[in-house]
Amino acid sequence: MKRPVFAGFILCGAIALLGAAPSTVTVHLTAQNNSGQSGTATLTQKGSDVVVNLTMNGIPSGVAEPAHIHPGTCAKLNPAPKYPLTNATDGTTTTTIHNVMLSSLLGGNYAINVHNAKNLSIYVACGDIK
Numbered sequence: 001m002k003r004p005v006f007a008g009f010i011l012c013g014a015i016a017l018l019g020a021a022p023s024t025v026t027v028h029l030t031a032q033n034n035s036g037q038s039g040t041a042t043l044t045q046k047g048s049d050v051v052v053n054l055t056m057n058g059i060p061s062g063v064a065e066p067a068h069i070h071p072g073t074c075a076k077l078n079p080a081p082k083y084p085l086t087n088a089t090d091g092t093t094t095t096t097i098h099n100v101m102l103s104s105l106l107g108g109n110y111a112i113n114v115h116n117a118k119n120l121s122i123y124v125a126c127g128d129i130k
């Protein structure tokens with residue numbers, strides 16, 4: 001008779017999580033400048049931090065490309081990064097941004113972009129956070 005109690009605890013935990021504002025946001029990064037590179041970022045609120053998991057496809061093996069959260073949109077990006085992310089590689093990289101609320105990143109006022117490793121002025125992928 002322990003199983004129903006245990007299940008109840010899990011259910012309560014799930015309801016508590018669902019009760020908060022969206023705790024995870026998915027951002028699709030599309031290729032820019034014929035890079036052939038695209039990806040998906042998931043941003044998850046963990047306490048007072050936001051954890052960003054960035055999975056990229058098409059980055060050549062052994063290459064690490066700068067990635068950031070910038071103010072603006074992919075269509076009109078502020079070139080000054082707001083939050084640096086761990087360099088993007090082929091696969092998944094993780095960054096923890098301290099003391100930021102996911103809700104403050106939403107609304108189309110920020111975008112995630114990835115830069116060409118050899119020429120930062122060339123953007124290879126971008127996705128609006130919304």
Ligand SMILES: [Cu+2]
Nearest residue numbers: 067068081113
């Ligand atoms: Cu950038």
